[in-house]
Amino acid sequence: MTYPDGHEGWLATGRSAVRAVLSDDRFSVRPDLMHNPWVDTGGQKPPPPAPGLFGDMDAPDHTRYRRLLTGQFTVRRMRLLEDRIREITADHLDAMERNGPTADLITAFAQPIPALTICELLGVPYEDRGGFQDDIVAVTGSMVDYDALMEALARQQAYIGELVVRKRAEPQDDLISGLTESDLTDEEIANMSLFLLGGGLDTTTNVFATGLLELLREPERVERLRTEPEVVVEEILRAVSIIPMTARSALADVEIDGRLVRAGETVALSIEDANKDLSGGHVSFGHGIHQCIGQQLARVELKVGFPALFDRFPKLRLAVAESELPWRPHALVRGILELPIAWD
Helix, strand or coil: CECCCCCECEEECCHHHHHHHHCCCCEECCHHHCCCCCCCCCCCCCCCCCCCCHHHCCCCHHHHHHHHHHCCCCHHHHHHHHHHHHHHHHHHHHHHHHHCCEEEHHHHHHCHHHHHHHHHHHCCCHHHHHHHHHHHHHHHCCCCCHHHHHHHHHHHHHHHHHHHHHHHHCCCCCHHHHHCCCCCCHHHHHHHHHHHHHHHCHHHHHHHHHHHHHHHHCHHHHHHHCCCHHHHHHHHHHHHCCCCEEEEEECCCEEECCEEECCCCEEEEEHHHHCCCCCCCCCCCCCHHHCCCCHHHHHHHHHHHHHHHHHHCCCCEECCCHHHCCECCCCCCCCECCCEEECC
16 A cells, blocks of 8 residues: 555555454554554654553553553443433433424534543543533534634643642542552643543544434334344444544564565554454454553443433434535544434
8 A cells, every 4th residue: 555655555454454463562553653544744753652642652651551541440430430321311312302303413412421421430520521521522523623623622631630630639539530549640640531532532422423324224223222232332333433444553574464564664454344344343442452441431321322312212313314414524533523313
């Protein structure tokens, strides 16, 4: 595959090849070591990842951060979050019903549920959540005003930094407080929190949106939601492949499916194509050591949200023709900008 900068790299489309690359520590996730498969950066490389941004790190740095964070995703905390997700979902369905019989699913349902869930996880005080949620949506949503987006990002970074200081002084039962009990610096905790925001909001929002389209195209799946929500959610995750592609860079010569990938070459990985192989599980959450750390929380949001949506509005439908829906152009996360819906 010829990359935008002229690099002669690779494109992996088969499930076995994709999984092999994702699970091999001879491939690096660091953006500063790879050629960009999507855009021509003009020869500029991003800086090495900042402390705490472990999603862009290799072992052993990645291992240290992830182990500390994994310890915060306890069974008890996930159970409490599931109860709150049910409450949050019901509250937003109530608001939709009051303001109906039409809504934009993105702003009324798909964005606020994961946004408020991440607030619960991190321990954002209730009185701060309105403004914090607005900035989350601005940074991860469909804004086209770059200056406003950067202002929202700066506010979000500043807020998280201040919140870490507050949690260290007065810890509570939340993820940030738990991390302050480790040897991590405030900067590391803040960056890890921002990583969770980036990884858990926009993705879940757009699985809700694109997943709804899948359900409306195949009404029999809506019926199965009531009896097999876990199965239907996994089918949706495979079908929508919300992150259609990722990439890795070879640190050494590696043979993948009979092809020699040389050190320094980049491999683009088509998650979308790999998910078309139905012989095994999907790779929508990745594979190997970088598999999505919040995947179980995302599954809970979807398992609760989709059935509740159709239980409340059994005659839910698109309010416009599917061909009129505005999709994001050239996005790393596939998404819909607006999703008008209606019900009887």
